[in-house]
Amino acid sequence: MNISQLSYSKHCILVHNNREYFINYRPIKNCIEILLSNSEILQHFIFKYENKKHQGEKSYAEQNSGNWWKYAEASIPSSACILSLILYSDATTTDTLGKSSLHPIYISLGNIPTWRRNKEDAKQLLGYFPILFAKNEKEKTSPEFKKLVRFAKFLECLDLFFDMLDIILAEDCRIKIFGSVTLKNINILRATNKFQNRPWFSNIAIAMDDAELFEYQSDNGTCYAQTLLITEVILPNKSPFHLALVQWYDFKSKKTPFVYDCPLLKLVEIYNFIEIEAIEEIVHIVPRFDTKDEYFVNKFIF
DSSP states (O other), rough: OOOOOOOOEEEEEEEETEEEEEEOOHHHHHHHHHHHOOOOHHTTOOOOOOOEETTTTESSGGGSSHHHHHHHHHHHHHTHHHHHHHEEEEEEEEEBTOOOOOEHHHHHHSSSSSHHHHHHGOEEEEEEEEOOOOHHHHHHHHHHHHHHHHHHHHHHHHHHHHHHOOOOOOOOOOEEEEEEOTTTTEEEEEEEEEETTTEOOOOOEEEEOOOGGSSSOOOEEEEEEEEEEEEEOOOOTTEEEEEEEEEEHHHHHHHEEETTTTTEEEEEEEEEEEEGGGEEEEEEEEEOTTSOOOOOOTTOOO
C-alpha cells in the first residue's frame, strides 16, 4: 500500500497550547469496499451466528459466536447479514503525513476468521491519531497534561494487555475507572486530579521477574512507575482484571544510578497496564531541586 498517495481528510479533535491536533482519516466505506473486493477473503467470510462450544462450554473463538452477534442478527431481516467492524491502533509511529508523529488506525472485519484476519491484506489503514506534545518538562509532569495522556494511552495499552493474555475478543467488555483503591498492604493507591483540591498520582514500586524487566537497570529487581489511571475490566467468563495504567521511571544515569543512597530517576515515554496485585508498595518520589526531569526515590521515610 502506497500510503503517501492515499487521500485523507482532516478533523481537529483538540487544541492544546495553541496547537491544533488533527485526526487524519479516509472514508470508512472505501476501506470496507477494498476488503470486500478481495476474493480470497470472501471465500472464508462468515455470515451467520454460530453457537460454538469447546468441551461442553461456550466458545468465543470468533466474533460470530458472541451473544451480541446473535441478538443483532435476530433484530434484522433474515435476508440481511451482520458486518462486524474492528478498529484498532498500535504503538508504532509514522511521519508520512506532513512529517508529523502519528499513530496509525486500522480497520478490519470481524466476519473474517481470526487466522485469515492476521494476514496483512485483511486490514486497511483508516487514518492516524495525533501524538500529544508538551512544551516543556514542567508541563509534561502537570496534572492537566497527564489527564490528556492517560486517556490517549488507555485503549492502546489495554489492547497490548489483551494481546499478552491471548484475548482475541473483548465482547461485552465493561470498564470502571476509580480515583483510588486500597491495596492488600492497606496503602491507598490514587490516580485523580482532585483529592482535597489537588492532584494525586501515586508513585509505586513493582517487584518484577527477570523475564519481565525492561532493558534498563533495576533497583535490586524493583522498578518504579507513576500511576495515571486505575480501572477494573470485566469480560464474560473471566475474573475481573484490576489494572493500573502507569508511566515508567528509568535511572537517570547508568554510571551513577544512586545518589545519597537513593535511586536517581527520570520519567520515560513508556506506558503499560499492570495488574494492581503486582504493586509492591507506594513510594515517595520527589523532584531534584534545580534540575530537569530528575527524581529521587526517598528511602528515608516510611
